[in-house]
Amino acid sequence: MDIYSDIKYIVGVGPKMAEALNKCGIYNVLDLLLYFPRDYEQVSAGKSILECVESEKVIVECNVLNILKDLRLKNNKTLSTIVFTQGENKFKGKWFNQTYAKNSFKISNNYIITGKVNKFNGEITMMNPKIVKNTSMDTTNSIDTNNSVDTNKIIATYPLKNNVTNNFFNKIISDVLCNIEITEILPKWILEKYGFCSLDDATRNIHSPKSLELLNQSKRRLKFQELFTYSLKILMLKEFIKSHNEGIQFKIAPELTTLKGKLPYELTKAQSKVVREILIDQKKDKGMNRLLQGDVGSGKTIVAIITMFNVVKNGYQAAMMAPTEILAKQHYEEIQKVLKDFPLTIQLLCGSTSPKDKELIKRQLKEGTIDIIIGTHALIEDNVEFKNIGMIVTDEQHRFGVSQRNRFSNKGKNVDILVMTATPIPRTLSLYLYGDLDVSIIDELPPGRQTIDTSYESMDSSKKVYEFALNEIKKGRQVYIVCPLVEENEEMNLTSVQELYEKLKEGYFSSIEIGMVYGKVPSKQKNEIMDRFKAGEIKVLIATTVIEVGVNVPNATVMIIENSERFGLAQLHQLRGRVGRGVHKSYCILLANIKNKIVKKRLEVLIKSNDGFFIAEEDLKNRGAGELFGFKQSGESGLLLADVIEDFNILKLANSEAKQLLQSDNIEDIKVKNEILEKIDQSSNYICFN
Incomplete structure (x- = not known):
């Protein structure tokens, strides 16, 4: 089985299930292995069902002894019953009006199930039990109820969508791991320096941990690899920009004075300072790559409007990408309002734009008749072309991965890049996350903003x-x-x-x-x-x-x-x-x-x-490590497993080692670097496999 094999070729995945998995973003084996658990349940197999108290929610491993015939009750309800055994103890699983539930069970098979325990007249019942995992086919991590040594087990629980069950995820991932061996991709000297487990072991233990200690070791290893690869890409992007940084030399348009006079309010000192920094960048023959940080309501949008206006008055097009239609529409309305007295063509391109209007807008962009375009991810579609794009603005940068930013910037040649965020980022963290960018900060709010x-x-x-x-x-x-x-x-x-x-x-x-x-x-x-x-x-x-x-x-x-x-x-x-x-x-x-x-x-x-930058610094210092088992799977930053704030110390180490790898002349290190970058390009993820 190949890591890029289509998901539909996995045993047990038919056409319907393949379609459901596709809707979860899982198209191949790699996607499946990177679909990390949302949380974990710890099962104590040593606890007898007899020890459970009334209404206690439990997770137990048991065997199916018998599947009884459904009973039709007087109140028109149908009762389905299965007799389970846990060692020498018997109990019943019961479902009302869920005749389909028993179809998931087979006599003599072992299952881990969860539900609430009821005790009445000496009979133990579990109402509406759900399968956590079918352990009959899992020889790698099964519980032997007769073995007093192996009494604990950790079960992965996955983000569930489109009727794909947790039991199904556990089964197909277990099957895949039985038929694949994952080759190491980190240099040997890094593994030895930090005592990391192998990539193969980390992958197996993140999905089917044999112990809490192994689970934590696997998380640490995979988080490091993700942040190491992220750092490697950022650092190489920085080097590329330095060596290929021809830019467009824009003049300072005289119309800027007119625009300034027509603004409905006076710019703050911080806004004026940032506008000057961007205009100085625009005058250079080097391409601009600048991050604009500003607290909520500090007035970043007007800075972007002024600097895009200058680019347009130099005969070029400008574009702004926002993460949501709501925000894109808001920017569109604001830009139209500010620039209403100037003869400019401004358009909005979003997912909800009608097909007819989309085609018209795309044609006008290619012809150069649109001056400023505002949009969502729709702007980075392959069929969106510009005649002479001069500046690209990405708003709420933390919601776009590095790959998306690159894709957008590749829409033109030597374009100026401005990325904006209203999420104040501590300086120490921004150096690691945005090492390829110059940084401008708006650190004061416009007059009239309320203290909350x-x-x-x-x-x-x-x-x-x-x-x-x-x-x-x-x-x-x-x-x-x-x-x-x-x-x-x-x-x-x-x-x-x-x-x-x-x-x-x-x-x-x-x-x-x-x-x-x-x-x-x-x-x-x-x-x-x-x-x-x-x-x-x-x-x-x-x-x-x-x-x-x-x-x-x-x-x-x-x-x-x-x-x-x-x-x-x-x-x-x-x-x-x-x-x-x-x-x-x-x-x-x-x-x-x-x-x-x-x-x-x-x-x-x-x-x-109310100072966002102070709050961000405190967040970085004091944020906890999260729940014992839980971790995020957000993907907003392009990261699947790591959290740049919670895992800041890992990020620092990963960034340091990425720098060392880039500077190394060792043949093995060069080989590793090239392999990692190739895998990133193939999958767009930062956790790479063979």
Whole structure:
């Protein structure tokens, strides 16, 4: 079996399941192995089912003794029953009106199942048990209930989508690992220096860990490899830019003076300073590669507009890419407003743009009749061509991987690149993440921006918090309520948002128009909801972090964040920045499970400061290592496993070793470097396989 073999050739994956896996982003064996578990369950096989107490949720390994015939009950319900054994003990699994459930079980097969235990009249029952794993075919990590030594087991639980079960993931990944050997890709001297396990062992133990210690070793190894490869690509990009950095020499357009006079407000000193830095770059015969950092509401967009305007007045085109349609549309409206007195052609290209309009816009871009184009990922499609692109702006840079940034910049020759982020990044971290870029910082807010009153409350105080929000709504204001993204489990995320929506719709906000947005809401519907919220028709917006960027509603004065202890400080600061944009007093209330002093200390950082850069530094210093088993699988930065803040120390080591590898003349090191870069180009992931 080859690492790039199509997923449909794996035993047990038919056409329908292959289609479901494709929808999860899994097309080949490599994609499957990089589909890391969302979490882990620890199974104690040594605990007898007899020891379990009433209503206790348990995970047990058992054998199917008998599958009974379905019973039709008087209340028209159908009862399905399976008799399980755990050693010498018997218990029953029961399902009401789920006749299909027993089809997943076979007599004499071993399974790990989970469910709640009921005890009545001496009979032990597990209601609606679910299969965690079918262990009958798993010879590598099975539990022998007669062996008192092997009593614990760690079971991987995956992000589930499109009716693909956890049991199925465990089975096909186990089958693949039995038929493949993963060749080492890191230099031997790195493995020895840090005592890393092999790539083959790390991959096996991340999916089917034999112990907690091996799981942690595997995570550390794979995180290092991912950050090492990321650093290698950034450093090589920097070297490439240095040696191939011919640029367009733009003049300072006289119309800039006219534009400055027509602005509805005066630029801050920080904005003026950054505009000068960019214009100086534009005058050079070297291509600009600059990162513009600015806190929420600091006015980065107007800086981009002024500098794009200068490029257009030099006879070139300019483009801006945003991560969401909401943000792209907002930029489009802002640019049109600021440049309304100038005869320029400005267009918007997004996923929801009609096919007819898309074709027209693409033709006009190629002909050069569009001066400024704003869009989403649609701008990096292969069939989007420019006549003479001179400047490319990427907004919210942390949401685009290095590969996407390169793809966009390759739309033109010697173009100036400006990447912007409203996520303040500590200087120490930015050197590692954006080592190929010069950095500009807007470190002051425009006059009139509100200071947001921030407080935290325990989850038990939600009644008081929602009553406060209701009073603000009665004053004519609007409210955001944000739910945490439950890792990458979209089904769980959807349920949590929906449950809160239903609860508040029937309770506190029963007489008020409320809306709901989350990641899986179609773009058209999401945009309609956001437009209604901006227009004031919807008074309360319940959302996940999809509203972290790109929403500007001056009338919204309250931001309530549920389970705020589950967010990083920088992200909480970003969310807080959605309010305080108008003339009214604004509030951010952090509802949290305050279990210890650490949670309290972290939240107090936000209460004491509105300085995003200070908060980011504190986040870098104090952020914990996460849950015992859990880790993110976000992919926003192009990273699958590592978190640049939580794993900052690993990033520093990985970056240092990547520099050493690049400077090495050793034949083996050169071979490793070339192999890694080849794998990156093939897969666009930073964890590489043979």
